[in-house]
Amino acid sequence: MAHFTKPAEGSWTQHYPELGTAPVDYSDSIDPAFLDVEREAIFKKTWLNIGRVERLPKTGSYFTKELPSAGLGMSVIIVKTKDGSVKAFHNICRHRGNKLVWNDFPHEETSGTCRQFTCKYHAWRYSLDGELSFIQQEDEFFDVDKSQFGLKPVRCEVWEGFIFINFDDDAQPLAEYLGPLAKGIEGYPFGEMTEVYSYKAEVGSNWKLFIDAFVEFYHAPVLHQKQYTAEEAAKIVQYGFEALHYDLQSPHGMQSVWGGQSPPADLNMVKPMDRVLRSGLFGPWERPDIEGLEHLPPGVNPTRAPQWGIDSFLFFPNFMLLIWAPGWYLTYHYWPTGVDRHIFECSMYFVPPRNARERLAQELAAVTFKEYALQDGNTLEATQTMIGTRVVRDFLLCDQEILIRHLHKVTGDYVNKYRANGDERLRDERASAAKEAHNGSTR
Amino acid sequence: MALPAEFADLEPYLEWDLATEPERYAKRLSSTMAEMQAFYDAAFPRMEEVIAYCDKFSLDDLPEDARTLMHIMQSLVMVSFPIEAWKQARVPDSGAAWVELIKEPVI
Numbered sequence: 001m002a003h004f005t006k007p008a009e010g011s012w013t014q015h016y017p018e019l020g021t022a023p024v025d026y027s028d029s030i031d032p033a034f035l036d037v038e039r040e041a042i043f044k045k046t047w048l049n050i051g052r053v054e055r056l057p058k059t060g061s062y063f064t065k066e067l068p069s070a071g072l073g074m075s076v077i078i079v080k081t082k083d084g085s086v087k088a089f090h091n092i093c094r095h096r097g098n099k100l101v102w103n104d105f106p107h108e109e110t111s112g113t114c115r116q117f118t119c120k121y122h123a124w125r126y127s128l129d130g131e132l133s134f135i136q137q138e139d140e141f142f143d144v145d146k147s148q149f150g151l152k153p154v155r156c157e158v159w160e161g162f163i164f165i166n167f168d169d170d171a172q173p174l175a176e177y178l179g180p181l182a183k184g185i186e187g188y189p190f191g192e193m194t195e196v197y198s199y200k201a202e203v204g205s206n207w208k209l210f211i212d213a214f215v216e217f218y219h220a221p222v223l224h225q226k227q228y229t230a231e232e233a234a235k236i237v238q239y240g241f242e243a244l245h246y247d248l249q250s251p252h253g254m255q256s257v258w259g260g261q262s263p264p265a266d267l268n269m270v271k272p273m274d275r276v277l278r279s280g281l282f283g284p285w286e287r288p289d290i291e292g293l294e295h296l297p298p299g300v301n302p303t304r305a306p307q308w309g310i311d312s313f314l315f316f317p318n319f320m321l322l323i324w325a326p327g328w329y330l331t332y333h334y335w336p337t338g339v340d341r342h343i344f345e346c347s348m349y350f351v352p353p354r355n356a357r358e359r360l361a362q363e364l365a366a367v368t369f370k371e372y373a374l375q376d377g378n379t380l381e382a383t384q385t386m387i388g389t390r391v392v393r394d395f396l397l398c399d400q401e402i403l404i405r406h407l408h409k410v411t412g413d414y415v416n417k418y419r420a421n422g423d424e425r426l427r428d429e430r431a432s433a434a435k436e437a438h439n440g441s442t443r
Numbered sequence: 444m445a446l447p448a449e450f451a452d453l454e455p456y457l458e459w460d461l462a463t464e465p466e467r468y469a470k471r472l473s474s475t476m477a478e479m480q481a482f483y484d485a486a487f488p489r490m491e492e493v494i495a496y497c498d499k500f501s502l503d504d505l506p507e508d509a510r511t512l513m514h515i516m517q518s519l520v521m522v523s524f525p526i527e528a529w530k531q532a533r534v535p536d537s538g539a540a541w542v543e544l545i546k547e548p549v550i
Contacts, residue, residue: 198546273523276490347546356497356513359550364520366464370542371524377540 003242004258011399012246019405023394028408029206030388034415035339041418042317042411043070046251047157047164047177049319049333052349054161054194055111056080060128063111064091064101069207069318069335069342070167076154077101077117078163081128088156088165089130093119094149100126117151126151161190181249181313184299185323189292193328193349197366200345203377205384207318207334207342208407213376214332215314215403217241217257245303246402251316251410253403256302259309259325279361281368282309286361287327288351301325314403316410327351328365340384346373447496447508453489456482459518460511464544467521472532479522479532486519505550513550 007015014021028034050065062079075091077100093100098121103110116133117126125134130151135141155166157174159182164174171177203210213219218241245256263278263285264270274280287293300323301308313321320332333345348366353359386392397405446454459482461467471479493516497509505513525532 195548196546197544197548199542200545201540201542203540271523271527272487273520273527276487277520353502355502356516357494359502359513359548360494360516360520363517364523366547367520367524370544371528371534373542374534374537374540377542378536378538381538381540 004244006399012243012402013397013399013405016248016402016406019402019409023396024405024408025393026209026387026395026408027390027393028411028415029209029384030339030390032339035206035336037415037418038336038411039069039071041414043067043336044167045171045414045418046168046317047166047171047174047315048317049162049164049315049331050076050078051163052161052190053086053158053163054191054196056086058113059084060113060115061111062101062114062117064109065165066107066109067335068337074167075099076165077151078156078165079128086156086158086163087128087130088154088163089126089151090154092152093121093124094132094151095119095122095124095135100151160186160188178315179249179252181247181252181254181299182315184302185297185311185313186299187292187297188300188323188329189290190329190349192288192290192292193351195350195352195362196347197362197369198345198347199370199373200343201373201377202337203342203344203380204340205342205380206340207336208411209383209387210334210342210344210376210380211314211318211320211332211407212401212404213380214320215253215255215312215407216401217243217255218398218400241400243400244305244308247302248402248406250406251414252314253406254311254313255403256305256308257310257312258305258307273364277357277361277364279364279368281365281372283324283326283328283348283365284350284358284361285326286358287325288358290327290351293327314407316407330369340388344373344377445508446511450489450493450496450512453486453512453515456485456515457511459486460514461518462514462549464521464547467518468544470518471521471525474522474532476525476530476532479525483519483522483526486515490516490519502550510550517550 006012009015013019051063055063056078059080059082062077065076065078067074067076077089077091079087081087091100098119099106100117100119101110102108116128123136124132127133130153132146132149135144135146138144155169155171157164159174159178175182220241222237243255243257247254259282267275270280278285300311309325311323315321318334321329323329328348328350330346330348335343337343346369348369350362353362459470461470493512497505497513500506500509529535
């Protein structure tokens with residue numbers, strides 16, 4: 001029996017008829033050729049979130065981001081310029097192609113503050129705005145117009161303090177791409193939540209399979225039941241999981257979920273440590289005392305449910321944003337490095353603690369996150385291996401897994417569109433080649 | 444680092460005075476359940492008093508003994524899952540999965 005009202009069509013999935021209800025094929029997660037197209041069609045074409053503006057506190061603050069998902073070796077420098085704007089450049093020197101910004105190991109990300117970027121190789125210098133400002137022994141060169149040899153820019157826009165880049169110069173503006181789901185949560189006090197814990201993992205699964213794991217909570221009562229007493233676990237499994245609300249605004253989607261454990265209805269449900277620190281999987285139970293949490297933007301807890309606990313957004317392709325009722329948020333990113341490998345990143349953002357009690361409550365939330373991420377990560381490797389056998393090709397998805405169905409459909413749409421355009425491009429090329437050949441033979 | 448006199452009973456556990464998560468996690472994995480149980484049994488009942496003691500100072504400006512106490516409490520949080528939930532040092536069903544902390548506020 002449904003605990004929460006579903007749309008008139010009878011299910012969330014049928015509310016979006018383009019999704020269908022048929023079993024789903026995950027060949028998109030085991031086929032290396034599919035990943036090659038995903039790189040071109042998705043990771044080189046859509047807006048990718050690569051962090052927060054707090055990482056760039058002052059003029060000259062910069063960090064680098066490795067983006068193998070968009071192509072082997074892709075690397076970007078993100079910098080705060082003199083006028084306060086954030087800019088992004090390809091991390092390559094215009095002289096002979098050395099990677100411009102790196103420390104001991106060229107493939108490792110780095111960050112810092114500088115007045116200008118200086119290449120390690122021959123000391124060519126670039127301003128924070130990317131202009132080539134200095135060439136070592138310039139008179140040895142041949143009439144170089146330095147204004148033509150600045151760093152290669154990458155499109156970069158900021159939404160609510162989240163920095164996005166896009167490798168496609170023709171892409172629509174960021175706010176337009178993010179659409180109404182993002183519009184609805186503008187004004188949430190993200191900028192007040194600057195106490196950050198970040199985790200990183202290399203996971204042996206396709207990037208979409210890990211998103212699948214985190215856009216459904218249907219698994220939570222089962223996979224994570226070992227933290228409860230046997231009696232509590234049985235109760236939770238029997239109750240199962242249902243979201244309050246789903247909203248798909250393609251290519252993005254969100255779900256709004258009831259509160260669970262912040263604070264738990266019954267204190268016996270949680271560990272003694274959780275009871276002392278009043279914190280746990282759902283974060284600290286007490287809401288911090290800051291502006292902006294009393295009256296939430298309309299897109300946060302969109303149904304205004306009193307039992308609301310989390311809103312979980314997936315901004316396509318790989319950026320998840322979870323806003324938790326007790327006043328904190330977390331982000332997930334999934335960066336494919338192979339068809340069966342990806343880099344998973346998670347950051348938890350809290351309002352800075354005012355005392356030891358608040359600090360330890362946040363510590364417990366961060367520690368708890370890692371315990372569960374380890375279970376989730378391991379399950380995913382098992383899934384990847386078995387899907388890879390192709391023994392089974394059609395997999396069932398329930399109504400609470402609608403965001404999985406949506407993600408694989410949207411991904412397929414991007415890939416198919418790119419392939420179709422590619423076929424067209426190929427046809428055009430063949431046609432003009434044939435014409436050339438014909439002209440050649442008649443000449 | 445010596446602890447304040449009223450917390451002298453925690454001095455046998457000073458090896459848990461670890462400032463960063465990677466150190467605390469490594470210590471958890473290299474400890475026996477009996478060692479973690481002894482630490483938990485001694486420190487968990489004192490947690491409220493430790494918090495009350497540390498809350499007399501600003502978090503940004505803790506005296507050395509309070510910092511040590513906070514590190515011990517952070518380690519206590521770290522062992523709470525093995526002791527209270529998993530009954531083992533490692534996360535169950537986590538196999539070869541590895542998650543690395545790359546950024547944290549350090550006290």
